[in-house]
Amino acid sequence: MHVPDGFFNASTSVATGLIAAGAVGFSLQRANRELRETGPALAGLTAAFVFAVQMVNFPVGAGTSGHLLGGALAAALVGPWTAVLVMSTVLLVQGLLFADGGLTALGTNITLMGLITVLVGYFLTRALLKVLPRRVGSVVPAATVGALVSVPVAALAFTGLYSIGGAVDIPLGKLATAMVGWHILVGIGEAVITAAVLSAVVATRPDLVYAARHLQQDLVLVDADGNTSTVSPDRPIAAKPAGRSLGVGIAVTLLVAGGLSLFASAHPDGLEFVGAKLGFEGAAKSSAVAGSPLADYGVHGIGNAQVSGALAGIIGVLVTIVVGLAIAKLASLRTNKAS
Amino acid sequence: MSGPAIQVERLVFAYPDGRQALFGVDFTVERGERVALLGPNGAGKTTLVLHLNGILGSVAGGTGSGRIQIGGTAVHREHLAAIRRKVGLVFQDPDDQLFMPTVRDDVAFGPANLGLRGSELDDRVHEALVQVGMQDHAGLAPHHLSFGQRRRVAVATVLAMRPEVLVLDEPSSNLDPAARRELADILAGLDVTLLMITHDLPYALQLCERSLLMDGGRIVADGKTRDLLGDADLMAGHRLELPYGFDPLSVPGPERA
Amino acid sequence: MSGDGLLVAVDSPVHRVPAQVKLVALFVFVLAVVSTPAAIFWAFGVYAVMLVAAVAVAKVPATVVSRRLAVETPFIVFALLLPFVATGPQVDVLGLHLSQSGVLGAWNVLAKGTLGVIAAILLSATTAPRDLLAGLERLRLPSTLVAILSFMVRYLSVVSDDLHRMRVARESRGYNGGKVGHLKAVAGGVGALFVRSFERGERVHLAMRSRGYTGQMPLLSVSGATRTQWLEGLAISLAAVAIAVAARVVSL
Structure with a gap:
């Protein structure tokens, strides 16, 4: 999903650049305290880890493969603000050292892969932790769902950006459906790897999982004379209690997803004017919507093709959330039985 | 300043994940002594040395108790900067120690934190690199060095701070025989108090007259390296084994050098 | 890489x-x-x-x-x-x-x-x-970001080597699962890789503090x-x- 230079028009690149700069600045401020405690080395190594893991491909289907984005995972492990910095760092290194992702598209790439995946993933994870059993292990199913949903949402955001600043006018409903459908598959791989990584971390170093710091148990200490005492665990950064309910978490996700795809549909003529400039004006008058094959995949019984496309996007995300919740429920049932 | 180079009393510590590593550690190291810290894996050796400059322990906000003095100065939150200048810690994995883009940047990191700048800083970096014979590699990135070279640069990063106490975590591990001997020559030539964690018992005997034996988070033996290595029951009781054919009574040690 | x-x-x-x-x-x-x-x-x-x-x-x-x-x-x-x-x-x-x-x-x-x-x-x-x-430092990129970048670049090869060694270990034990098996094996290895990377990050921070780090990285650029x-x-x-x-x- 690394967008190259020139894929979106200049104003879109500038706009996403400003969003990204703002997000990084805000994250720097918010992450300042935890970075002072843990040091920049930890964030740097997390970034190196995300970079390395992005090179591991997993099969998606139809002979193609996808790779981890890592936003939701990083958010669960090091917290959302450090994670935004980590993902931005990864994208900057990919762009500058490995020519992967355009420099003018850096803002777009940070917004899509560094900001949206992290925030959607993290807030869904925290929201789910509210309803799951109160122990560190619950972070595994919660973040799995966060990861699963974060990828199609980013894909939807990509579609939204395309509608605003894409080079060519293509039916957006179709693009949204294709992007979301494809990225639900990628999201499953993302979810599996996120689950595996978090299980491994919970098993060996539960104290490392940022999203579950508030669920840690007290420590037992034996002193030089053999006396036993109980102390509360080190809480360098007290994670704030999750103030958002599951409903709010889902609502935020849907707002991003639905809002962007509605916006996408509302501006189907984004770059038709390029064609007009070039002298195709007369021919271009034929409606983009009428000629599009939207009817093939749109939601049946909805007359307006644009609304239908947006609905498809929202339904895609909804289905993902429901499936994810079911997985989370099943997983927590199973761990309950096991313990 | 007076007092022994290192003095540790009743040291207790548990990690944030609840694992307790130290169960009351007591020992003293006098100035100029070279002491080996022996013990099986998981005995708490690395945890102990991380206390010596206040990286772990109650000073660092951790869970534990006890008292540590370095050259008469208590390891206390107020003196941390001075303590970290006095105690030079060389980590087991040189990749943990060499974190800057080039060798020069890395050796300069410590002295720069001490406030050195400009030519004074350059001189200090050069001096430390000369001490370990790495002055010709200053511009290279760490991943372009061999493992033995990285270990030597790691020692230089600490020497550049001119410590009173040099603490090394398994300095001879993963070195080929030539690199192992070269490092021994470098260490033997340094005029500092030395505390060295090692599983390499001949290395301990070669460099250190005295040894501490640690197991289960406590010091279980303290004496002449030669005597400890010669005590078969003690050795077997704490999972320590001499290399095949090695007799600690038949080789020269530092006491004769 | x-x-x-x-x-x-x-x-x-x-x-x-x-x-x-x-x-x-x-x-x-x-x-x-x-x-x-x-x-x-x-x-x-x-x-x-x-x-x-x-x-x-x-x-x-x-x-x-x-x-x-x-x-x-x-x-x-x-x-x-x-x-x-x-x-x-x-x-x-x-x-x-x-x-x-x-x-x-x-x-x-x-x-x-x-x-x-x-x-x-x-x-x-x-x-x-x-x-x-x-x-980037000269161009006034925030110093925290420069520091994170610098650690990432330094440890890129170390982490990639770890990953590579794990793959070699997996494959040399005759691993040849199907698609699902492959995904599982990869995911498990990646979990271990994170713990390794994270613990290295902690050790590096200890090494930095041991050498007097108090929150300010020395400047890289001189002229x-x-x-x-x-x-x-x-x-x-x-x-x-x-x-x-x-x-x-x-x-x-």
């Missing part, structure tokens, strides 16, 4: 340009390319010629450039699909119904993307990672670039801006 990026370690006039100048030059050049209207074909021809000349002066082998162009592949696929899925007036080419705006759009994505990637390859092939970091260096380094980029402006005027 090594922490050297795409660096081609030779000496050339391009290698000697200070990193901060090259960073600005790259950004300005790409910005000029991106804002050039797609239909002004000659402008892209001139950009390409200038870029090829710079690559030649920099002594960067053509194979390095072409191999690295592979990162663009997904978007080439996307671009090639555009003529078929885009709406609007159609043209017939060799019996295929293609959208006119789609063809132009495909050209737009391909031309701009490729020029951008080649320019970025030129930067990464002629600038050592440490110099890039120093350049700035001279006015001449700025002018020389920005020559191509400024020419590109002039062409972009000209192209805009022509297309009005």
